[in-house]
Amino acid sequence: MKTRPASRPPALRDLAETLVAYARRCGADEAEVSVIDGYEFNVDVRKGRIETLIEAGSRSAGVRVIKDKKTAYASSSDLDMATLRRLVRNAVRRAELGNPDEFAGLAPLATERVDAAALDLYDPAIPRLDSRTKIALARETERIALRDRRITNSYGATFASNEIRSVLAMTNGFVGEYEQTYCGLGVGLQAGDTDNRVEDSWSSSKRHFKDLETPEAIARKAVERTVRQLKPRKIPTQNVPVIFEPTQTSWLLGFLFGCITGTAVYQKATFLEGKLGQRIGNERVTVVDDALMPGALGSHPFDSDGLPCRRTVVVNKGELRSYLCNYYAARKLGLQSTGSADGGGVGPANFYLEPGPAALAPRDIIAGTKKGLLLIRTLGHGLNSVTGDISRGAFGLWIEDGAIAYPVSEVTISGNLGRILEEIEAVGTDLDFHGPISGPTVKVAEMTVAGS
């Protein structure tokens, strides 16, 4: 297997601009075309052998047209010009069947632009990586993990990388283009005998190859996370403090994200509707969405409305300062876009909870807990943005007198996001931007843990 040449098919930009012009000729008042060209590599290694190897490139196009304040979309993975022209024509025709929406329309051309190069989204080392190197990394990660005698089975290790070029062209004159890369390495493990298995995994995902955690570090974390769950107990139902590990804070913040999008607000699909400018949490809660962090996984120069991305303080010391909006939701709510358009909806950039000046080391948070649950994994969905209610299956470590006593499984945790934000007792120092949504360890004063 040899190295892939780093050459790219040209003309993505031409294709986008041609289709925008064509949409206009078909009678669209406004049009926007996005084209994506992606290359994917993925190898799964299990028990030392390659299980699957994928290499593929693909392109797709998306179109939005607006005519008489009516919107229609189209998309295709068939980039044949005849197909694309037909889809554009159909979209213009189909728009007529919709209803006029006074808020429909493309965003005006922004006067400022973010320099994509300064965001450091593309690592030229990734297209140059040899397949053998990538396979060897996966193999090495699993090999180190399986050296631990307590590990009884493997889900395998994976190395994946992506190279994506995105182009957006609009009738308002906006044309933007950028390239980005991702790579990831991870392993999943089981410990225990057949009827008493526990499982967990660890992975590292970065834009730059040099930033990936080493196979040793990934294997060590995956092993540690798995074996610490061995011989769990079920505990009686009770209300106790719950400490969220960073992996768990991530989903809690993901849920918060879903509750502060402008789309959810105008649809009244969130309990945080009507709370702008109000306190929604205590002073420990500061949440930021920042698209401009160089090299970070969620950074990008412009959103799918063609607006420049930026840093937005969403919650400042407990006060809800901003909803995250695309241009449409912002217009509906009488607000400004936060450059958060993602397809037809709203997406996060780097959405995180700040540790803040009073942050504590995670071990001190545990040491300061007389009795409680350290939440390490959850199972199931159980999140309702309309009410803020949470109820999920949980795995954790029981804390007694400031120390970890034993693992707990087959319990559920339940609570309400609104109350959790008010009852955050401590925030950890351990914020690590391992994904577009991330947070440090967080201690919540009380949740119901249901068991026996």
Place this chain on the structure above:
Amino acid sequence: MRKPVKSTLQAPLPYVDHFGLSPADLRAVLGLALSSGGEFAEIFMEHRTYDFINMEEDIIKETAEAVSLGLGIRVIRGDRTGFGYTNDLSLDKVRKTALTAAAIARGTAPQAPPPPLRDRTRAASRYLVRRPVHAAPLREKIKLVREAYDAAKAHDPRIVKVKAHHSDSLLHICIANSEGLLVRDTRPMVKLVCVAISEKDGKRESGYWGGGGRVGMEYFRDVLTPRAIGEEAAREALLLLEAADAPAGEMPIVLAPGHSGVLIHEAVGHLLEADFTRKKTSIFWNKMGKRVGSELVTIYDDPTLPSFRGSYNVDDEGTPPRRTLLIEKGVVRGLLQDKLSSRLMGNAPLTGHGRRQDYSHWPVPRMANTYIGPGSDAPEDILRSVDRGFYVASLSGGQVEDSGKFTFSVSLGYLIEGGRLTAPVKQATLIGTNIDILKRIDRVGGDLAFGLQTGTCSKEGQDVPVTDGCPTLRIAKMTVGGRS
């Protein structure tokens, strides 16, 4: 179940029309895919068209049309799979994709050329469609969306927001493999759903309902009307306004028929997918022929149910599916197989459960329509047998891990007090371990029903449409994740 009638869907167009590749081209590409010593090669071609309508804020806000075209090529040697895909179907690009997939074999032995392809497309279809939705005028589909929307909105002044979505697609697939198989399928899919949000004294709740399947326009007249979809969503949203927090702790559970099939999907179905047994990660891997549940528990997966969302004429590897017995009277009897697991498990019988999300994914064993067979108890007797417990009326989903720990999320439940349903209760997750819970199923009703035809199952990043079913069931004891 309705009697099968001959489908009025148009016969699949010749593959050349969609994919521009003749059987001779396909055979040559398969030969190339085997050129590095692969033992099995397969080409999966897909052409999908998709329509979407969204209504919210009292207007038809947007419509969308999508086209998906591409092919995936897989090469197997032993336990190794090489896979490549492309949406550029020029012969040159397809040949390159074959060579990428072929590289996995890394052998030198040239194989004999693959046999000529023989078309084994079934004449009869399981998709009972009188008026194909994909061919219906958009205006008619918009009318369905409006009816659902208006019914929800008009149901009660406490309904403050409504969303209704329609989607339909028509998928043409063509599969060719190095065993000489050539098979095509044309699969329709429709889904109409409604979400209603209710509000009272500053408190809000949401309700959801929907339907569809591999059906025609007539479904929305004969089986489930858009009006019923809107009203049910509104009704659930209103009921939840009056609902209390769910209780917390272990208690007897009664599951309503239909929806509650999610329990079987999570607790049993996933862990009898053959890949998890082959890799010995599933708690069930060494349980074949062994008792894992009560005598009352018999479970099937049946991809052949006419027009169900999870049904198909052939699976995504070209295997005709069959109803598969998974658990018989509490004893493990079968697995859901795909070709790779079957090969690696000593050519275990294929069941037709190799499925994939689309051409850019390779097939893995998946469920289709999973259900627990009916028992003999009267549903009202089951309810009467519980003094204090929790009744699961509707479910929003679930999850399982290989250890057998599983959850399912209840969107609406009731307390059972003195053998009767009393107060409605809201959202709660239930958790258990499958080998404990299956043994605790101690009453099974005769009222087998299937859940909403809107379900999607995710596994390893691939989504496929599924349906679940079950009769009224009692579980002696299970943990309910409410609040105390």
